[in-house]
Amino acid sequence: MSxxxxxxxxxxxxxFFGGNxxxxxxxxxxxxxxxxxFIQPGEYTFNTAAAEVMEILSGxxxxxxxxQAEKLIIKGEGVFDVPENSSFTMNVTAHADYICSFAK
Amino acid sequence: MSxxxxxxxxxxxxxFFGGNxxxxxxxxxxxxxxxxxFIQPGEYTFNTAAAEVMEILSGxxxxxxxxQAEKLIIKGEGVFDVPENSSFTMNVTAHADYICSFAK
Structure with missing residues (x-):
């Protein structure tokens, strides 16, 4: 479904981050x-309140x-879950298109 | 209406324009x-097929x-019309948020 x-x-x-x-x-x-x-190349840290699912459409x-010790490498499409009251850092090397879903 | x-x-x-x-x-x-x-600072030229109304929410x-000889300066909010089969250039000096409406 597109x-x-x-x-x-x-x-x-x-x-956020000055338009990046x-x-x-x-x-x-x-x-x-x-x-x-949409994310421009760069490194960005986000905090979560509710849990989030980040679906990367491209980037x-x-x-x-x-x-979590292990880092996740995404090239093209990918998805990752972030618990509530946590944080995550994205080091974007090619601009990225994403959908973020928030737990109820 | 927001x-x-x-x-x-x-x-x-x-x-468009490499993500800008x-x-x-x-x-x-x-x-x-x-x-x-959303537009990053820079200069961008767009062609129109149908006529467009560009509503600038910020930037x-x-x-x-x-x-059109006269240039339009927009600081914050503004709106401009572009005829069909034409073109317009935006020289953006502060990143901009916009709504583009296309004629039927």
């Missing part, structure tokens, strides 16, 4: 949210998740 | 489309539209 249907989209962009990470918020009929985001990066 | 409701959003980003201009396509119930986009730029 689209989300019957959703609400917030017009204003979510802008930018996303749009999509709200679903059941009240859950996802963000569709290249190395991902470190707090408390 | 949101678009009952819309379809294409998951994959539209990526990135947008998401939003499709409305009447079949019309808009894109929600700073100088806009030149083909065939």
């Amino acid at each position: 689209e989300f249907t019957n959703v609400t989209v917030v017009k204003k962009a979510n802008v 990470v930018v996303s749009r918020t999509v709200i679903f009929e059941d009240g859950t949210k996802k963000t569709l985001g 290249e990066m190395e991902v470190s998740i707090q408390g | 949101e678009f409701t009952n819309v379809t959003v294409v998951k994959k980003a539209n990526v 201009v990135v947008s998401r396509t939003v499709i409305f119930e009447d079949g019309t489309k808009k894109t929600l986009g 700073e730029m100088e806009v030149s539209i083909q065939g």
